[in-house]
Amino acid sequence: MSRPGTLTVYRWELRKLRAQKRTYLGLGAAVLVPIVFSVAVAIQPGEPADVPFGRYINDTGLAFPLVTLLFGSIWFYPLIAALVSGDIVANEDNNGTLKTILTRSVERSQVFFGKVMAAFSYSILAIILSGVVATIAGIIVSGFNPIPTLSGTLETPEQGLLLVAGSLAVYLMPILAISSFALLLSTVFRNSAAAVVGTLMFSLLLQLVVIIPGLDGLQPYLLSTQFNSWQGLLRTPADWDPIIRAAWVCAAYAIPSLAVALTVFLRRDVAGG
Amino acid sequence: MSEQPPVALRGLTKQYGRITAVDDVSLTVNEGDVFGYLGPNGAGKTTSLRMMLGLITPTAGEARVFGHDPQKSVDALADVAGFVEAPRFYPYLDGMTNLRLVAALDGNEAKTRIDEALDVVELTGRAGDKVGGYSHGMRQRLGIAAALIRRPKLLLLDEPATGLDPGGMRDMRALIARLSAEGMTVMLSSHLLAEVEELCNRVAIVRSGRIVYEGELEELRATAGLTIRLRTSDDEVALRVLSDRRGISDVTRHGAAPIQFRAADEAAIGELSRALADSGALIFELAPSAATLEDLFFELTEGEGDAQAEEKRLDELSDLTGGAQ
Numbered sequence: 001m002s003r004p005g006t007l008t009v010y011r012w013e014l015r016k017l018r019a020q021k022r023t024y025l026g027l028g029a030a031v032l033v034p035i036v037f038s039v040a041v042a043i044q045p046g047e048p049a050d051v052p053f054g055r056y057i058n059d060t061g062l063a064f065p066l067v068t069l070l071f072g073s074i075w076f077y078p079l080i081a082a083l084v085s086g087d088i089v090a091n092e093d094n095n096g097t098l099k100t101i102l103t104r105s106v107e108r109s110q111v112f113f114g115k116v117m118a119a120f121s122y123s124i125l126a127i128i129l130s131g132v133v134a135t136i137a138g139i140i141v142s143g144f145n146p147i148p149t150l151s152g153t154l155e156t157p158e159q160g161l162l163l164v165a166g167s168l169a170v171y172l173m174p175i176l177a178i179s180s181f182a183l184l185l186s187t188v189f190r191n192s193a194a195a196v197v198g199t200l201m202f203s204l205l206l207q208l209v210v211i212i213p214g215l216d217g218l219q220p221y222l223l224s225t226q227f228n229s230w231q232g233l234l235r236t237p238a239d240w241d242p243i244i245r246a247a248w249v250c251a252a253y254a255i256p257s258l259a260v261a262l263t264v265f266l267r268r269d270v271a272g273g
Numbered sequence: 274m275s276e277q278p279p280v281a282l283r284g285l286t287k288q289y290g291r292i293t294a295v296d297d298v299s300l301t302v303n304e305g306d307v308f309g310y311l312g313p314n315g316a317g318k319t320t321s322l323r324m325m326l327g328l329i330t331p332t333a334g335e336a337r338v339f340g341h342d343p344q345k346s347v348d349a350l351a352d353v354a355g356f357v358e359a360p361r362f363y364p365y366l367d368g369m370t371n372l373r374l375v376a377a378l379d380g381n382e383a384k385t386r387i388d389e390a391l392d393v394v395e396l397t398g399r400a401g402d403k404v405g406g407y408s409h410g411m412r413q414r415l416g417i418a419a420a421l422i423r424r425p426k427l428l429l430l431d432e433p434a435t436g437l438d439p440g441g442m443r444d445m446r447a448l449i450a451r452l453s454a455e456g457m458t459v460m461l462s463s464h465l466l467a468e469v470e471e472l473c474n475r476v477a478i479v480r481s482g483r484i485v486y487e488g489e490l491e492e493l494r495a496t497a498g499l500t501i502r503l504r505t506s507d508d509e510v511a512l513r514v515l516s517d518r519r520g521i522s523d524v525t526r527h528g529a530a531p532i533q534f535r536a537a538d539e540a541a542i543g544e545l546s547r548a549l550a551d552s553g554a555l556i557f558e559l560a561p562s563a564a565t566l567e568d569l570f571f572e573l574t575e576g577e578g579d580a581q582a583e584e585k586r587l588d589e590l591s592d593l594t595g596g597a598q
Binding site: 095269271 | 380
């Protein structure tokens with residue numbers, strides 16, 4: 001008999017996500033927001049000139065996904081990630097189904113890692129979907145034209161497309177760190193709403209911490225800052241420092257969150273349901 | 274593997290703060306038993322079952338299934354299936370998909386038994402409906418189906434007939450009897466005495482987390498021996514006559530039910546009838562009666578002033594465990 005394991009749990013977690021409305025709420029918003037933004041740009045000739053790449057949205061569609069990433073980092077993408085990651089463990093508590101799956105032939109650790117993989121998969125899908133839709137909608141509105149980098153050089157549309165893809169990939173690092181934090185709250189609180197709201201509050205608080213005098217030195221190590229690290233790719237030559245820092249700073253948020261969540265999940269008494 | 278008893282609990286204890294939900298429980302379920310774990314609500318039955326399934330960690334002592342410790346690995350549950358409290362499934366998936374899910378978590382073989390299990394619990398026609406729309410009885414049956422696809426040697430069932438209508442109860446009991454006849458060992462918790470009397474060959478009676486009796490059901494009845502029922506025109510006077518009388522013991526009275534007591538011999542009964550006549554209490558009934566399990570159950574699980582204490586304990590436990598005992 002083939003032994004079930006983490007991959008089995010992962011496959012069934014994806015199947016469960018496919019059957020839940022909140023999955024489509026998150027993915028739907030990830031698709032809809034860039035479409036609404038593109039329609040607004042098409043109707044109104046103005047541009048958000050105060051953010052990087054904002055002034056280029058009437059020149060090239062490739063600026064659209066980058067502006068969406070910038071605006072989305074405050075709460076939109078963290079909320080989308082938290083919608084599923086904050087629910088994926090707490091949902092079992094809510095349904096009383098932990099006892100159902102933990103008395104079969106998979107270990108608790110396998111159940112946990114299967115859930116982590118599913119939550120990460122969803123977050124990755126949401127960001128990629130949003131980026132792809134923003135790119136297509138942007139190209140329809142403003143054309144597939146060269147894009148200026150932050151250093152002032154002009155990249156060909158093809159090169160620009162690669163940079164957009166790279167930016168999305170770098171953006172996934174803080175998103176997965178947010179997912180990990182949401183998983184922690186989901187495991188500890190055993191309540192979806194508390195985990196989703198808690199994650200969002202955490203994300204917003206990090207943005208506000210730097211306002212406090214004397215704490216601005218923390219900025220490079222805040223998760224919120226890592227949401228801008230992809231801009232390193234949009235320089236000539238590429239500035240890898242913020243990206244490398246984002247890699248370890250995000251890991252420093254994600255790994256302890258997951259480690260604590262796993263410990264709690266392994267040791268907890270499943271008494272409800 | 275089968276040399277080890279299906280269930281062996283030794284000094285099993287679970288404390289929630291200062292509340293002891295399960296208190297030094299030791300018992301053995303042997304192969305082929307239909308074992309009744311009997312006690313009032315809040316006595317710690319479900320908590321014990323959860324420890325047997327590795328869902329909660331004992332504070333002290335150990336629970337072994339077929340000699341293995343379910344706290345260490347789910348491998349210990351290879352031959353075990355069942356449910357605690359009401360079986361729970363994903364309401365947004367249909368019954369069939371729920372079973373496929375748990376079968377996938379069991380390994381490939383379990384998948385091949387889904388149709389048969391659905392047939393056994395008579396849910397084949399509703400397998401395509403979302404579980405969110407199932408009645409309590411249907412979920413209970415789906416829980417049995419989910420257990421059967423593991424093809425267990427030991428079935429652990431927590432109050433399997435609770436919430437079922439009389440027809441559902443009858444079907445559930447018939448199913449358990451059939452599975453037992455096919456060689457499955459069954460341990461079921463219950464507060465329904467009729468259920469235990471009908472199904473079980475051995476019982477453990479639990480009170481406030483402690484085992485107060487473990488053994489054969491027949492032995493339990495024999496232990497109680499014959500009791501005498503007494504109805505009089507003035508039971509208060511009769512109780513006074515009965516108290517401290519030589520050869521009379523274990524005088525009990527539940528509400529309006531007849532007084533019950535044990536008599537050492539017939540002479541003691543003769544003496545008593547004369548004393549009652551002298552006291553002015555007219556005898557309506559003075560007859561031997563075989564003890565029912567219910568009498569024994571109340572005798573073992575209720576003590577003076579216990580009802581209030583048990584109620585308080587139940588409330589505190591509920592607060593601590595989020596409703597589960």
